[in-house]
Structures are given as C-alpha cells and as structure tokens.
Amino acid sequence: MTKKKLMAVLLAGVFATGGLFASQASADTYTIQPEDTLYKISKQFQTSVEEIKELNNLNSNTIFVGDTLKIGGHDEKVYTISPGDTLFHIALAHDATVDQLQKWNNIDSDLIYAGDAITVSGSQQEYAKSEVKSATGGTQAKTSTSSVPDTGRTMTVEATAYTAYCEGCSGTTANGTDLRANPNLKVIAVDPRIIPLGTKVWVEGYGEAIAADTGGAIKGNKIDVFIPDLDNAYEWGRRSVTIKILD
Numbered sequence: 001m002t003k004k005k006l007m008a009v010l011l012a013g014v015f016a017t018g019g020l021f022a023s024q025a026s027a028d029t030y031t032i033q034p035e036d037t038l039y040k041i042s043k044q045f046q047t048s049v050e051e052i053k054e055l056n057n058l059n060s061n062t063i064f065v066g067d068t069l070k071i072g073g074h075d076e077k078v079y080t081i082s083p084g085d086t087l088f089h090i091a092l093a094h095d096a097t098v099d100q101l102q103k104w105n106n107i108d109s110d111l112i113y114a115g116d117a118i119t120v121s122g123s124q125q126e127y128a129k130s131e132v133k134s135a136t137g138g139t140q141a142k143t144s145t146s147s148v149p150d151t152g153r154t155m156t157v158e159a160t161a162y163t164a165y166c167e168g169c170s171g172t173t174a175n176g177t178d179l180r181a182n183p184n185l186k187v188i189a190v191d192p193r194i195i196p197l198g199t200k201v202w203v204e205g206y207g208e209a210i211a212a213d214t215g216g217a218i219k220g221n222k223i224d225v226f227i228p229d230l231d232n233a234y235e236w237g238r239r240s241v242t243i244k245i246l247d
Helices: 038-044 049-055 087-093 098-104 125-135 230-236
Strands: 022-024 028-031 068-071 075-080 117-119 153-162 187-189 200-203 207-213 222-226 239-245
Touching: 038 049, 038 230, 049 068, 049 230, 087 098, 087 207, 098 117, 153 230, 200 222, 207 222
Parallel strands: 153 222, 187 207
Antiparallel strands: 022 075, 028 068, 075 117, 153 239, 187 222, 200 207, 200 239
8 A cells, every 4th residue: 555645635524533432232133134244244233243253152154044143232422523523524433324323313414513412323223124124125224334325426346355454554545544543444445547536435335435545456447445354354355346436
C-alpha cells in the first residue's frame, strides 16, 4: 500500500471524539440458513467468528442449515455528536449503516445536532430475521451487508480480502488512511481507472465502503475488501460480487 495525502473528504468527522458508555445486552439464538457462513453470521450480529465458535463449542467453521447457534449479546454504545458530524461518517466510524443508526435512534431524516447523544450499536437480531423473511419471499433484508441501495451504477467484480497486517503491508492505504489505528473502517482497494479513490461504494456481502486503497493485483473489475481479522479475511476468500457506485 502506498502512502498518500489523507483525503479530508473521507475522514471529515470520522475520528471526531465523543462520549461513549456501554450497557450489556442479552444473548440470543439464530437458525442457520442456506448459504450462511460463520463470517456472514458474525457480521450480521456485530460479533466475531471466534466468539460464535467459543459460545457454541465449535472446533471448525463447518455449520449446517437448520442448526441453532447461540449469539452472544454485545455492548450498546452511545456517541455524543460533534460539530461537523454526519450520520454517514458516524456510521462509517462505528461499523454500522445510516439505516441502522436511524432505526436504533427512531429518526427518519439525516438531520442531527452537535451535543446530542446517538446510539451507535444495537441488536442485529431484527436485521437477521428480516434477511430470513426475504429469502422466503417476505420482508426485504435489512442487514448492513445485504440491503441493496435503490440507486447507483451497478457492476459485477471479483472480490478478495486483505488485512492491515499482511506480509509487506504498512497498514496505511493509498490515500493515507491508517487501518491499524482504525480497524472498524470499511475500505476497499480498487483500480482507480475504474473506480476513483474517494468513491463511496456498496459491496454485496460487505456493505457501504470507501474506495481508499489500491493494489498491484487489483486491476480492472477487481476489488480488495479490508477485513481487520485474518481468519475472517481468509474466510471471505475470492468471490464474484455485485457493487453499486453511490456517488
């Protein structure tokens, strides 16, 4: 990864500091659906593959449709809005989506005010259940990784995954973002001739991200999604995904 000047448009408001406090939520269960993986389930419930395996005494990543998994509760956190913040930048900094922030806080617009407190994490059970209904012809899925935006130029690309600690990696993206210091950012590496750096992109199975990096093997219709955990990056593997250019 090549270090370049940090793009102000990406980081404006992302690293603003606000007050955080946490309260423990209770555990829940989830019934495994066709095409589920531990990685996909961990992202739906904002947990990790390791935590799910430990909670369910699993020795491998193999799971079976119809089985029930225990899903541990997670801390609900509240963030104090700082001047210059937007819902998009707050969502990006806290590994969420604007839709989730609006649902968790019962707001129906993008208007927020400095000094107000906003919930930046919440139960993913409702999102996961919505996805199950969608698979059977019911309510449209609303998980952070599978909700398809209504607008945007659509492309099909080959997607691989990388971490900030791969061999030869500096942890700093092509536009200067420090992924080691900010592991919750959703970032993809792109061919800037196809997708300009700084572009906001929705990626199937990953969610909304910023095109902030490049790579020697990322040429043409290929992307590399940043995943902080090495095991989860390996589990992502190489796949064909649909993306939408959002701006």
